[in-house]
Amino acid sequence: MIFVTDYMILAVLLFSIGIVGVVSRRNIIVLYMSIELMLNAINLIFVALSRQFEQLDTQIAALMIIAIAAAEAALFLAVIVLLFRNRRSLDANVFTLLGQREQPKNDE
Amino acid sequence: MTNSILLPLIVLIPFSGSLIIGFFYAFYQNKIKEGAYSLVGIGSVLISAVLSITVALDFFKNESLTSINYVAFEWLHISNFKINVGFFADHLSIIMISFVTIIGTLIHIYAAGYMSKDEGYGKFFAYFNLFMGSMLLLVLGDNPIMLFIGWEGVGLCSYLLISYYHKDTKNVKAGNKAFILNRIGDFGFLIGMLLLFIYGGAEGFTFEALKANISTVPHAMLTAIALLLFVGAMGKSAQIPLYVWLPDAMAGPTPVSALIHAATMVTAGVYMIVRFAFVYNLTPDVGLFIAYIGTFSAFFAALIASHQSDIKKILAYSTMSQLGYMFVAAGLGLYSGAIFHVFTHAFFKALLFMGAGVLIVSMHHKQNIFDIRMHRTLLPITFITMLIATLAISGIPPFAGFFSKDAIMAHAFASGHYGIWIISTITALLTAYYMFRLFFTVFFGVIEKELQKVNKSMQLPLIILAIGAALAGLLNLPHFLGGENQFSTWIDTPDKAIHISIGAEWILTVFNIILSAIGILFAWKHFGRNPQPSNAQSSINNLLLNKFYVDEVYDAVFVKNIRRLSYFFSTIIDVRVISEIIKQSSSGYFRLGVITGRMQNGNVRFYALYMVAGIIGMSIYLLEFL
Numbered sequence: 001m002i003f004v005t006d007y008m009i010l011a012v013l014l015f016s017i018g019i020v021g022v023v024s025r026r027n028i029i030v031l032y033m034s035i036e037l038m039l040n041a042i043n044l045i046f047v048a049l050s051r052q053f054e055q056l057d058t059q060i061a062a063l064m065i066i067a068i069a070a071a072e073a074a075l076f077l078a079v080i081v082l083l084f085r086n087r088r089s090l091d092a093n094v095f096t097l098l099g100q101r102e103q104p105k106n107d108e
Numbered sequence: 109m110t111n112s113i114l115l116p117l118i119v120l121i122p123f124s125g126s127l128i129i130g131f132f133y134a135f136y137q138n139k140i141k142e143g144a145y146s147l148v149g150i151g152s153v154l155i156s157a158v159l160s161i162t163v164a165l166d167f168f169k170n171e172s173l174t175s176i177n178y179v180a181f182e183w184l185h186i187s188n189f190k191i192n193v194g195f196f197a198d199h200l201s202i203i204m205i206s207f208v209t210i211i212g213t214l215i216h217i218y219a220a221g222y223m224s225k226d227e228g229y230g231k232f233f234a235y236f237n238l239f240m241g242s243m244l245l246l247v248l249g250d251n252p253i254m255l256f257i258g259w260e261g262v263g264l265c266s267y268l269l270i271s272y273y274h275k276d277t278k279n280v281k282a283g284n285k286a287f288i289l290n291r292i293g294d295f296g297f298l299i300g301m302l303l304l305f306i307y308g309g310a311e312g313f314t315f316e317a318l319k320a321n322i323s324t325v326p327h328a329m330l331t332a333i334a335l336l337l338f339v340g341a342m343g344k345s346a347q348i349p350l351y352v353w354l355p356d357a358m359a360g361p362t363p364v365s366a367l368i369h370a371a372t373m374v375t376a377g378v379y380m381i382v383r384f385a386f387v388y389n390l391t392p393d394v395g396l397f398i399a400y401i402g403t404f405s406a407f408f409a410a411l412i413a414s415h416q417s418d419i420k421k422i423l424a425y426s427t428m429s430q431l432g433y434m435f436v437a438a439g440l441g442l443y444s445g446a447i448f449h450v451f452t453h454a455f456f457k458a459l460l461f462m463g464a465g466v467l468i469v470s471m472h473h474k475q476n477i478f479d480i481r482m483h484r485t486l487l488p489i490t491f492i493t494m495l496i497a498t499l500a501i502s503g504i505p506p507f508a509g510f511f512s513k514d515a516i517m518a519h520a521f522a523s524g525h526y527g528i529w530i531i532s533t534i535t536a537l538l539t540a541y542y543m544f545r546l547f548f549t550v551f552f553g554v555i556e557k558e559l560q561k562v563n564k565s566m567q568l569p570l571i572i573l574a575i576g577a578a579l580a581g582l583l584n585l586p587h588f589l590g591g592e593n594q595f596s597t598w599i600d601t602p603d604k605a606i607h608i609s610i611g612a613e614w615i616l617t618v619f620n621i622i623l624s625a626i627g628i629l630f631a632w633k634h635f636g637r638n639p640q641p642s643n644a645q646s647s648i649n650n651l652l653l654n655k656f657y658v659d660e661v662y663d664a665v666f667v668k669n670i671r672r673l674s675y676f677f678s679t680i681i682d683v684r685v686i687s688e689i690i691k692q693s694s695s696g697y698f699r700l701g702v703i704t705g706r707m708q709n710g711n712v713r714f715y716a717l718y719m720v721a722g723i724i725g726m727s728i729y730l731l732e733f734l
Contacts, residue, residue: 022716031713092713097708 007048014041028083028090032076039069112178118205119244125152126237133230143230146220147538149233153216153240153390157209164202172598174198175316177250177706189545192311196250199599203447205249210455211371212240214569218462219363221563222469226361232272236367238543239265243372247379251314252301253443255380259297259344259499262373265291269364270357282359289353297380300336303329304387319386327390334387334394337380338401343373345377345433346428347405352659354428360422362465369427370458375450378434382443385602396525399439403528403535408656410538414545415642415652418475419464426501427457429539436532437516440523444596445515448584451595452508455576456500462570463494466514467550469566470559477546478641481553489567491551498547500577502624504538510621511581514595518586522608523725536620540627548631549639572658588613 014037021091023035046062095100125148132140167173175198184191197205216236223232242265246258264287271283304318307325311317325333341347346354354374358365368374381388381398388395406429414423430453437446470487471480486490500507502516513536520529587590588610596603642649651657707718 017715019720023713023720093711095712096710099708102469 004048004052007044011041011044014038016045017086026092028080028092031092032073032080036069036073039065112176112195114159114163115176115178115197115248116180118156118163118209119195119241119248121152121156121159122237122241122244122253125149125154126234126241129230129237130234132243133234137230140230142220142224145230145233146216149237150213150220152217152237153209153213154352156240156244157206157213159206160202160209160450163197166207167199167202174414177228179250179286189309189410189676190311191251193254194314195248196256196315197248200379200382200447200601201247203451203595203599206374207451207454208243208247208371209240209491211458211573212243212367214572215363215367215458215462217373218366218465218569219361220567221565222363222465224563228272232269232361235265235268235272236363239269239367241370243376246376250316252304252318253313255383256297256301259340259380260294260378262376263287263294263344264370266290266373269368270360272360272364276359279359282353282356286353288359289350290343293340293350295339296336296343297340300325300333300340303333303336306352307333310568321632322386322390330387334384334391335397337384337387338394338398341377341381341435342401343377344380345374345431345435347377347401347431348408351405351409351428352662355421355655356407358418358424360470362420362461363422366458366461366465369424369461370454374427374431375434375454378438378450381435381438382447382601388438389602389604392441395439395441397439399436399520399525399528402432402435402437402439402529404438405429406535407531408540410535410542411652412655414538414542417477417641418680419467419477419480419546419550420475421462422477422542423457423464426460426539426543427453429535430457430501432535433513433516433532436520436528440519440528442516442519442606443601444599444603445512445519447599447601448595449512449516452512452577455508455573455580456497458575459493459499459570459577462566462573463490463497464582466490466562466566466570468718471557471560472560477549478639480550482550482557482559483553483555483637484551485555486557486559487562489570493570494547494551496574497577498543500581502543502594502628503536503620504540504624504628505621506578506581508579508581511584511586514620515584515586515619517620518613519606521616522606522612523604533620533623537623537627540612540624541631544628544631545635545639548635552636586613588617 018034018041020037021037022031025031025034043062043065046058046065050056050058050062080093083095084090127218129145129148133145153526166176175196178195179192179194181193182190183193216233219232219236223229226232239262244259246255246259246262249255249258259400267283267287270286271280273279304325305313307329308318308321310324311321322330339350343350356653357368360368409425409428411431413422413429416422416425430449434446434449434453437443437449450601466487467480467482467490468475471482474480496507500509503510505511517529517532517536520532584593584595586593642653654660707714
């Protein structure tokens with residue numbers, strides 16, 4: 001028998017894998033996949049809870065998330081293509097334009 | 109009291125003249141002719157002179173009129189402390205403004221000729237008028253604060269005018285020197301004034317109120333006040349030890365020297381002492397100190413002057429020497445005698461400087477008397493007028509200097525200060541010697557000299573001043589010569605009365621004349637035919653040629669040490685201590701900034717991590733604490 005807590009544990013595992021993926025991987029496509037993984041972990045929670053309490057509201061929310069994720073995927077892939085065209089690279093460490101360039105010196 | 113409105117006008121007209129000239133010089137420098145500048149410059153001083161004489165005539169006509177007052181407006185009013193912008197004239201200030209404006213006008217006319225074709229013509233007249241205005245403010249102010257404003261204005265203008273030829277660093281340094289030494293004196297003056305205010309200013313801070321309340325000041329404090337005020341006079345009137353600026357002040361154009369030495373600036377110190385006569389009458393010890401400083405300054409300057417060969421330097425030292433006489437008189441309580449010597453000295457010293465200016469211009473700007481050496485027939489007017497001035501300064505009757513100087517020395521003798529008397533008598537001999545040394549050297553040379561033409565406007569003032577230098581002394585004929593001391597009686601200063609028998613006075617006078625004659629003969633013997641500049645062979649000559657090395661000593665003792673001190677402050681204290689404290693106290697913030705700056709590295713993955721950390725933090729907070 002599969003209980004709702006088992007779904008929850010799976011969802012937490014998936015979400016954690018997603019976080020570790022976002023933080024530790026450098027490939028932007030993998031980053032994107034990790035983000036999608038986190039989204040779907042949440043979806044899984046929604047659907048599991050919907051079944052547990054026999055209500056449809058949360059399933060609607062899950063469907064909405066899938067729709068938005070699809071739109072987001074289109075945008076995200078387009079951005080990835082543009083990024084690759086600009087720098088010939090998909091390494092996330094390359095794209096630090098907004099960061100502080102170099103260490104300031106303490107000379108009054 | 110009808111004409112009291114004239115007092116502020118006398119002061120304001122030169123000031124506004126200066127403003128007008130300065131404005132046009134600043135904005136339309138090249139479009140305005142020299143004539144326009146000199147018209148405004150001379151005109152404003154001339155109007156002041158006319159107004160001064162008008163006021164003076166009022167005083168002459170009305171015997172009972174002792175002083176007039178004009179309060180323009182209230183400047184400061186803090187509880188019962190009040191400072192008015194007020195003008196005040198009594199017999200003393202009337203005498204001062206009359207001769208200051210008259211001689212000032214003549215010097216302005218002379219300057220119009222002397223300065224022609226100078227590129228800074230307008231600027232020069234702006235400064236000149238400012239100078240006159242400051243001096244008149246100094247004389248006419250009705251409280252010490254107003255006097256001090258004029259006092260500082262005079263100091264500022266002397267700085268501006270001494271370094272007038274500012275393209276030469278030497279001149280700028282001379283201006284700085286004058287300004288800084290005057291500041292030292294002014295510091296003393298300021299402290300003295302503050303003490304006077306604290307102890308005697310409760311009932312008002314005008315000269316009249318101070319005079320009425322002076323007895324409330326404790327005696328020890330009064331002595332300090334008197335001394336500190338005299339420190340101011342030392343700086344302004346070039347007495348030992350603050351005199352070293354005066355010879356260097358010769359860096360300015362010659363009319364400036366004439367103005368500084370004759371009508372304005374250096375006489376301010378003497379005037380101030382006489383104005384504060386009510387303080388000095390209560391402190392005879394300080395008076396004696398002043399008299400001794402004056403005596404030694406006179407003697408010292410005369411010694412140096414007899415070995416110089418720059419015509420303007422000789423005259424500068426002679427000014428210092430004559431100022432010494434004035435302080436002898438003021439210190440011993442003969443205030444009217446001091447002012448009378450200021451008065452006669454103004455005529456002959458202005459004349460000497462203007463004559464020197466004519467000589468310098470006509471000899472193509474040479475200043476060494478042995479280079480100038482020419483024949484008297486080449487410049488007859490200059491020759492005769494300078495002869496009168498030289499006789500006057502040497503104390504030969506009936507010229508002006510004789511009467512004023514003789515009165516001072518008779519007073520010194522009669523008051524029993526024989527040391528002062530002996531030294532000032534020797535100084536009189538030296539004066540005759542060094543002045544005629546200059547005169548014989550310059551006018552008894554060869555006839556073949558090429559002269560540069562001298563402007564007409566430089567000749568006329570010489571003649572007028574020569575008349576003054578010859579006759580001004582007759583205004584104060586002493587009793588034993590059948591006069592009535594009109595000048596001294598009229599000026600009405602609180603003199604110390606000293607009685608001296610007519611016989612003694614005759615003896616002293618004849619003695620002085622004989623000494624002066626000896627000085628002249630001595631000068632003729634050495635410099636009449638074949639003058640030679642002093643050589644540096646003997647050690648005494650060397651000492652005198654180098655002005656007793658006073659400049660060098662001051663340089664070693666004060667200037668170098670102060671420079672070392674300021675170097676120490678700028679390199680050690682400022683850089684190593686103060687900057688370091690600031691740096692250390694700010695470095696904690698700086699390091700914090702570096703660390704937080706590192707978080708902002710632009711890498712998306714780190715941002716995601718922060719976000720997760722934030723969410724975790726918030727979740728813990730929500731679960732645990734709510």
